[in-house]
Amino acid sequence: MKNCVPRIDAEACLGCGACAAVCPSGVLGFDGRKASVVAEGCIGCGHCAALCPAEAVTVSAGENWTAAFATIDAPGKVVAPGEFSPAELVDLMRSRRSCRCYTSDPVPGPMLEDLVRAAVTAPSGTNSQAWTFTVLTSRAAVMRLGEAVAGFFRRINKLAANPVVRKGYALIGRPELENYFREHYPSVAAALVKWDRDRTDLLFHGATAAIVIGSVPGASCPTEDALLAAQNMLLAGHAMGLGSCLIGYAVEAIRHDKRVRAAAGLPTGEAVHAVVALGWPDVTFLRHTFRRRPIVRYQTA
Template identity: 65%
Template sequence: MVRMGSDSPILDAAACVGCGECVTVCPSGVLSLGDGLVVVAGAGCIGCGQCRAVCPQCALTIPGDDPWAQAYDVIEPSGEQIAPGGCQAGRLVDIMRSRRSCRRYLERPVPGPVIEDVIRAGITAPSGTNSQAWTFTVLATRAAVMSLGQAVAGFFGRVNRLAANRLVRKGYALLGRRELEDYYREHYASVAEALAAWERDRTDRLFHGATAVVVVGSRPGASCPAEDALLATGNMLLAAHCLGLGSCLIGYAVEAMRHDKRVKAAAGLPREETVHAVLALGWPAVAYARPAGRRRPLVRYKTA
């Protein structure tokens, strides 16, 4: 076995045939050919696994690869490596169009193995420089979800009291900060109504009765943590749908956690982590007959 540095691939020299395929796909330039074998040349490997994936002899392994990511509990992958063009794009589009944001859930809890498989599907997403610094904090019971809901309600109650003060709003606007004025115009009334319903009888207009929540965050040090987390979240939405779950992204909870450390603490996140998405999960109490429509986007082409 040949290894250079803690993050570099490990080469089984006896298995290597010197084809050089791994050298051509390495984005970090840490592999080269010498004397008919692959040479692992110094540090700089990002652990992307491209070399291992392309090697016809399985002569390379990546330190740090964890079997947890491959050991699904309820999903049954075939293990097949599907080449580009090797699956029906129409079926994939059917799945993507059929997934909708769910706002009616059964009281049935979501088992932990199901949630973990959703997360496993999430981390098949690409990650900038292969940082994989994403984190997933699971609120696995309705009681835990309601506790976070109470913290979010407390935050927006404080924001609404501030926004209700016209002098404060105008003062912020004069300083070039129109966020509070915009919030008052666009969200104040609906938030006040939701808060009143919450205080009256715990009507849940935030998580809509979901019995589980996954907070998708990141540890410090990633090159593009927000993009990584949101790509993983997109995969999770599709996996949840395929497993029979309903899902909904809860932007109000993200904003509360970004602006108030007490809300983030209520979700169980340490201070150094950043929140990028909050995903409500549960068994849907509604069935949809057709996919959602979409507006035509602006699409540009540049040919030179």
């Protein structure tokens, strides 16, 4: 985060040097008696202010937007490592599932905003916080985006159905269309038939809201930042009683078609990394399901 300026109250400083030791950018120094600002380049992480026992350090980084939530009564406690139940956290993570059955009830605007607040408590590379969130607050807005996504895939399917076009792309080193035809064409074609027939929604599955997570230029790892924010949003949504699902097809359509971008209400110049469908679940899961053992490697030296 740019334009951050740490300030140290020399009179209040106890001389512990903790702020300088924790500064990731080398902006703060410690001469054995007092801490001071010794360089530029503060990324606004706030570590120094968060650990100063005398509250002698402040970081001017604008409004603390996550200081209060509208629909969640958070007491504001700082939870230190080891102070939260890992068992409860694991149960939350295992219980959250991708929801594809929603009621028709809308999600209140304050809840959607609180989901964004929860999302931006995630870490970001060099603390860039370059996220953007485009919130579709109604079923009508979700359907409008769904129609634009359907139009994109109609055009892609038309291209992919032509073997000459597929082979031509492959010959110039572009096998994506051939891969798409093999892996996605049949299911997308079937979904489009149902959508065109009676608006059966196999994309957003009846969700009454959605949030598009993007980024403005300047972040060091914007995709990773957005997906970390999305995971926060998914877990917070589950805790709030909402269902959620990541919609990868919508991401691809927005990335490749300006008409879909316009339907989502996105300006030019923003990258898109995730689309989260949201709504009140019309299904109750009674137990956890399995996860395969991943490839895990350990190195001891």
